[in-house]
Amino acid sequence: MSDDNANLLRLASEYAEQEIDLYDLLGIDALTTKQDIHRAWRTASLKYHPDKAGDRFDASKWELLERARDVLSDPSARAAYDNASKAKLLRRQERQAMDQQRRRFADDLEAREQASMQQRRDREQARREAVQRERERLAEAERVRVEDQRRRNEAVQDAEDLAEAKRRLQAKKDEKARLKQVRETLKPHLTVDGGNKSGPAGGAVDVPGEYCAGPDDKCFWELVCDKLRAIQHVRDVKKRGTAEGELVEAERKLLEVRNRIHEVEIKYQREQTSAA
Secondary structure, eight states: OOHHHHHHHHHHHHHHHTTOOHHHHHTOOTTOOHHHHHHHHHHHHHHHOHHHHGGGOOHHHHHHHHHHHHHHHSHHHHHHHHHHHHHHHHHHHHHHHHHHHHHHHHHHHHHHHHHHHHHHHHHHHHHHHHHHHHHHHHHHHHHHHHHHHHHHHHHHHHHHHHHHHHHHHHHHHHHHHHHHHHHHHHGGGOOTTSOOOOSSSTTOOOOOTTOEETTTTEEHHHHHHHHHHHHHHHHHHHHHTOOHHHHHHHHHHHHHHHHHHHHHHHHHHHHHHHHO
């Protein structure tokens, strides 16, 4: 193998590895003959010839066109280029297929992960809903318990209020009966509109107004005034129609005054009898 042929084989391998399409560069296809390759090279090189390109001349492009012509014109170099290009294309297709498989695998894995995450979200949502339902159930149970307790308390309070009302009513009845009994006891001793107290003096003793007796040393005329005031107070209480207890108290005070007068009359009568 000559050096030129070895160099062409090296270039063919490099161009194939770099994926430089020599056929496309010359505007031909893989079935083009050697003669057509040279004609295509001449046509393509006219665009990049130094005389025509002028300042826009690209030496690397010009050199690549010449090497494309040389590689494709040499059967062994062309075969090496074609084989290397096919191998490169096959590897690229394999990589693409592998990439597709990887993408499908990745997509499938992602889909599984998404499905798993969705399942976890669904389970978490179901758990939260169950917790919420349980909270609502407990809250409702607590509300029912509180309402039941409130009703029980109200029933107890109503019973206590009823018992208290009955007790007060009974106490009022008892007080009324007691006052009635007191009045019945005082009635024989009271004569609001006049009359004399029965007893030893019988109202027949003419006690001087300035006669004083008793622990408070009141004069007889003062006791008579107290009696008149007590009688008037009893009349006023009856006229107002106030509580029965007030009337009983007024009558009791009147009785006390009359008893005092009666005691003074008896004392004065005894003193007069002793003096005689």
